[in-house]
Amino acid sequence: MMKRVINVCAAAALALAAQTPGAGAGTAWEGVLAEAKGQTVYWNAWAGDERINAYIAWVGEEMRRRHGVEVVHVKVADTAEVVTRVLAEKVAGTAEGGSVDLVWINGENFAAMRDNGLLFGPFVEGLPNFALVDVEGKPSTTVDFTIPTEGLEAPWGMAKFNFIHDSARAPEMPATMAALVDWTAARPGRFAYPAPPDFLGSTFLKQALVELTPDPGKLQQPVTGDPAFETATAPLWAYLDALHPHLWRGGQAFPASGPAQRQLLDDGEVDVTLSFYPSEAASFIANGLLPDSARVHVFASGTIGNTHFVAIPFNASAKAGAQAVANFLISPEAQARKQNIEIWGDDTVLAVERLDEPGRALFAALPRGPATLSPEELGPTLLEPHPSWMTRIEAEWLRRYSR
């Protein structure tokens, strides 16, 4: 611990670094850190956002400085590529010395890796900073899309579905999914959602499903069969059939991804884009990616939220280094920096009120923009349905609308 303290310069960082994490883990953890020193961690992470890339680069610098761990950001267009690669390694019998040490993951990709035995662990309980995570208040930090993480992936950030609209062109937004149909009918061609299986497009479908299905409770269980699926989703398809004619391009084409739709909003082709990070709008404005008139909108009845994680493949070359990174990612300093809208704007997984004084001060000092909503304004968080629903819905969506 002392070694780390000496190396740190900033006063806030000083205080934070000295924070003593979970007792008892000390000796084992120091072994991990000792092993990590000198390792190079190939961190495969989606690279579609420059701010996130810059944040990851900062993590790399801190890891080198604090623990002598090199972090290489392997830029990924689609996390599923990483699943493919680890799978190819397993096919080829590479049980050690794999190419991926750490992967940014959640949901279906996590389920796929877990089910195919592609993950290392459980390791999360061994991370000292995991004790600071708000596992009670934020249940999705240990249940990823209804699947228990079982210590195979460490929580990193919180996501909550929201709309970003150009208030100069669309000042009023609908309050529910049902109202959205009338809203789009009144302004044809100005709304769109990315084509599933893009995760924002899929989340839009899930949001609609949760609001429209007769018995939302059933969504927390795996799909039980075709009749159950049809009963639960019939209102969704009726809804989409009504919505699509009013969409951008008459619902004949869909934006390729969330960021692509963000570009369409900036270009003025649509008035709304979808987002998973409530602070994203503010940082888009700050970075010149959206007009100043962009605002965040959520439904008063709540929107879907989830957690994103980092996991370590079964054949990672630098498992100790990867754990060291995963632990640093949930340190108050790293989390507060991540939540800063000028840096990234991704909500913390930590229980801020349970942190010590310097830790709380870090979060209290974070700036807010006109497009930032307070936690109260963001409304309740709805739970993700079981992944089996998503798989079925995506397939059904493709069958109905991609032909």
Next chain:
Amino acid sequence: MTGALRLQGVSLSLVGRNLFQRLDLVAEPGQTVTVMGPSGCGKSSLLAYICGTLDRAFVATGSVLIGDSDVTGLPPERRGIGIIFQDDLLFPHLSVAENLAFGLPASLRGRKARLGRIEAALADAGLSGFGDRDPATLSGGQRARVALLRTLLSEPRALLLDEPFAKLDIGLRTRIRAFVFDHVRDYGLPALLVTHDPADAEAAAGQVITLAPAGNDDPEEAAAWTPTSPSPVRLP
């Protein structure tokens, strides 16, 4: 019957260098004028100029007339000047008959009529029944004859011969020369032959012009053309 082929004050230059001095000549119908000169003096460029395919890099002055019409500004295909190269340039993707049909004007309509005309031409050249042959299977002499027939079938108003006999065996040369010059006479075409074989010039039995490189010390002499054979022989 066609008019004479006339060159008036023709000179060519490349990158500011004159290839030869101003050239004037007249080839009467049925006559072959021979142009001789050392290699590199611009003989082939002169022919290219006459048929209108000269590279843009050259600067040319002077004019080309057939009979009374000035063809200097016309694109090659509208000049009506046929050319025969030392390589016979039969199109290898076409049969002998198709090569000849390629020369035949489109105004002769109907497959039958065209084939008839082609057969007649082949018979005239002693090549009856060769129509379906692949040009590659012909002998050098046969190819040379087909090439000439093709040009003649296109009903040119003048004929240019670019060392047409250079690649033939000595024995064959005499016969093909006779074949070519007989046809020139029979068709009454003005012809211009470029060669450096004096025997060609002799067989052509017409005027002979020696191209002198430009920039000679004595431009008078360079421009003059030196007849090396007796005055043109008139034929019946």
Next chain:
Amino acid sequence: MAEALQPLGRDAPKAGFPARGLLGWVPALTLATFLLPICVGLLGTWLPAFGYLPAIGGAAFSLEPWRALFASPGFERMLALTITSGFLSTAIAFCLTIWFVAACHETRLFAALRRLMTPLLAVPHVAVAIGLAFLLAPSGFFFRLAAPWLTGSEIPPDLAILPDPYGLALALGLVVKEVPFLLLITIGALDQVGAKQRLATARGLGYGPIAAWMKTVLPAVYPQIRLPVYAVLAYALSVVDMAMVLGPGTPPTLAVQILRWFNDPDLSMRFAASAGACLQLGLVVLGIALWHGFECIAIHQARAASFAGRRGGSGKVQARAAGLAMAVVVALGLGGIAVMAVWSVARRWRFPDAWPSAWSLETWSRHLDGVAISGWTTLGLGLAAAGLAVALTLGCLESEQRVGRRPTHRALWLLYLPLLVPQIAFLFGAQVLAFRLGWAGTWAAVVWSHLLFTLPYAFLALADPYRALDERLLRTARCLGASPARVFWRIKLPLLLRPVLISFAVAFSVSVAQYLPTLFIGAGRVATLTTEAVALSSGADRRVLGVYTFLQAALPLAIFALAIGLPGRLRPFGPAREAGK
């Protein structure tokens, strides 16, 4: 001799092999370089297509993957889209090229546009696609120029231009990228078939310029460019990166869908993906067969038509139209790159502004580090892959000349194999092979994967000038007592300096453009400007895309400029010029 093989020095046995024999191995070695990974890769893709992939529980052979493939949503549309965009783009690119050469071969425009083709050829496909996407979109550059005074609105029109449901934008992008290739190949073939004399003969027989070219030059040129045309068709039918940017998404073309399935978190989709990859190969084979069928019909028709002896007109109007069409193609290609370069220094550039409303160098300064790393990687990979390709090509050609045997037609097909077999059809299998050997993610493996594609192009660019060398010069040198090696180094290489450098530049630009091979074989650890550009294109910050697109184009262009400018500096006159024409 030994020095002639320097690039292969490490593999070459130290002693015991006579020089001639060693060089004789180069063609075989070259072919093995291709065939091995492609064959193993195909096998590694075919097995899962029939249900065999033990790692994810496929232990027995079955036809289930094919059933899943045929039952996948929008399958017919996908096929139709792939076939129409592939055939349409190839047919248009081919016809436009031929039309342009036939109609404009004697105009000044021909030389001018021909010079612009080289830069366009050098620019990677993705860069062209990204540029074109911004030019054409309803909120793109052209509409910005037209709005609001022409369209009467501050809001972009809701037109199905990009993506369009029929893949026309994709087809246009392919045309823009393939025309320069076909044009340069065609021009290269002209000298070999004695186009000038053929034209002179036909014009002397009274044929107009276009008719003369079509009837006498094309029949000779076509056999020379047939394989490149097939390669273009194969590429167009299986393109992934361009289709991701310009093609429709619901459903996409087959190749893009296959990549999506390969990347699907539901690993069982890999079976359908493998079946799709096999189908993709079948599609290309069928496509080439179909094209060949059209060829035969067209040749037959043309021969029959040529019998009638129609001479054709002066072709002046056509020359203008063809020149204009070609100029549009060049303008779309290079214009797209130019506007993306503008994006890289823009801060805000919203519809309907014709130019950015705020400028900034921040994008450049913020990305300099990342750009530098991937830029150096791209440069290093490109230099290695192009250098090896040129060295192997020289080895093959030299061996061919010394042994005195031209490669058979079949060997040429083998050389073209990597260009004819869709990348997606063998890369998954090749990736497994690379992992098994522990090579995945290493530079050597990525260079190798690039070599599959740089080699055919290097060969294409170098073979003709090499074979066209005046043999008498070489014989004279031998008679003066020079060894074959001395002739190679002192006569051939200096004479061929320009084509060697050009072929190096072509190979380099091919390496820069590789997306799927870098992604699959590099295991994601080897980041080039192209993989970064595609990864970033999912983030859709046009300013950053602008930086990468610009660099992606600038790097090969710089190498081309060097290749063209260097020989002139080294030897201000003579052979270098002559041999390079």
